[in-house]
Amino acid sequence: MNRLLTLLFALGLLAGPTFGQTADNPSDPAPAEYTFRFVAGDDMFYVPWSGNGEELNRLLSCVEQHKAAILDGGIPVEVDGYCTSQATEGENLVMAKTRSNRVKTEMILRGGLTEACFRTYNHAAEGNYVTVRIVIPSTPSEAELEAQRKAEAERLEAEKRAEAERLAAERAAEERRKAEAERLAANETETVPPVLEEARDEAPEGCAMGLALRANLLRWATLSPDLGLEWRIGSRWSVGVNGTWTSWTWSGVDRRYALWEVAPEVRYYMGKERRGYLGVLFKAGQFDYKLSDTGKQGDLMGGGITGGYQLRLNKALALDFSLGLGYLHADCAKYRAIDGVRVRCGNETKNWWGPVHAGVTLVWKLF
Structure with missing residues (x-):
């Protein structure tokens, strides 16, 4: 057991310079990226090994800050699994998929996410690790917000003008119809006999004899x-x-x-x-x-x-x-x-x- 721990520690020291970590200020509008390392030939996710614990805490902190937007689908979580320690490409892809699922399980159990929050990609190349990338949208500047508010106000004003014009056109058409009806009534010289008027009133289309x-x-x-x-x-x-x-x-x-x-x-x-x-x-x-x-x-x-x-x-x-x-x-x-x-x-x-x-x-x- 001591030899195994010593070997794992040495591998961690060797892997440290190889994989860099991307800074992740949660308020930074740039994408936040996290890297989790795996032992070659092994698909288990060792949290305490090679800085994975600290990286996971940073990831969970970012997830907690943007959890509502992630669950609503506004912020995607991209998970990429990598493996090159197996004999064939197919075996590498299978192990990469298992490693990706291990990392996603931590985010589901400890971060409260669901499978629908993730976009998962697996690769048979570039090493033995999993990266998580949270694409946080940039916060618009005050000038952009002001421009958006102005555009929205102009749109609403245009809609109000169009509605007022439509109502005015309808009123004008109604007045024209009333004027035409009054003109026809004034020019009518012959009246319909009461019996015929009653018969016409009582015989809608399809109901006649x-x-x-x-x-x-x-x-x-x-x-x-x-x-x-x-x-x-x-x-x-x-x-x-x-x-x-x-x-x-x-x-x-x-x-x-x-x-x-x-x-x-x-x-x-x-x-x-x-x-x-x-x-x-x-x-x-x-x-x-x-x-x-x-x-x-x-x-x-x-x-x-x-x-x-x-x-x-x-x-x-x-x-x-x-x-x-x-x-x-x-x-x-x-x-x-x-x-x-x-x-x-x-x-x-x-x-x-x-x-x-x-x-x-x-x-x-x-x-």
Whole structure:
């Protein structure tokens, strides 16, 4: 052990004249550089050896002074690792990287930095050491600061002038529009008849009288084709009807899903754009469901209040979102299928209060 310490001490004396240290006054605007020496062929960072401890204290003192700017990314910390004691260039680069990481670990654990603060470069040349370079930006002089303040004040003043000119131009344009409107009103000699005026007010674009084809996409999603028509008899009122029909049989005759339904509706459209509406719905139909051992076949009838909103896609297409609440009455016969023959096994009557309609309907305006 004594021989090893003696050898390390001798190597330190030999390396001392070779590697100089750069002065690092923390307030100096020039970059601060620090050098840490490593034993040839060894990647361990011996802090007490060859002045590394004093150099590390100087580095940590500089880091502490500029820590906030370093963590924010304003001051980069450049770490360069060097190694030439290995047999190949690849081995030298690997050891240089390990040495750089040893030094960075000290700055992370003792200086509070993170890996994101560093720019690391490794070299297979020039010796066995690691340098740390902290690029501290220069402090602007009072004259430079005054020039910057003056430029900023001029920029703000120019922005204020531009904003004032913009507001003045907008006021002038508004006054011209008002003057033109007053001139047209004064020169108008013919008045629009009240009935036509009311009709024009109540017929925004896309809401005038016309015929539209409808398809409830929720019905189609349950394999129940659904089509309907809606006739706008005014800008606010419409009448329509939707019809649904489906018939599915599988597993022989053991499973059945069949339905037909007719649902007329009257709607009143509200608001300036006539998109939202309230309506009255009536529906009647027949069903035949056998999704388990017992099937149900019968009639249904009911109705309720509907409400919804139409989302316009373009001049011809729109999506109609609707929901109806009300009452449904159903009378049905229960049956079982025995050797392909339906055998009646009872009757059932149901009365339902609640949701009676839901729709996401594609509307295509024909004319």
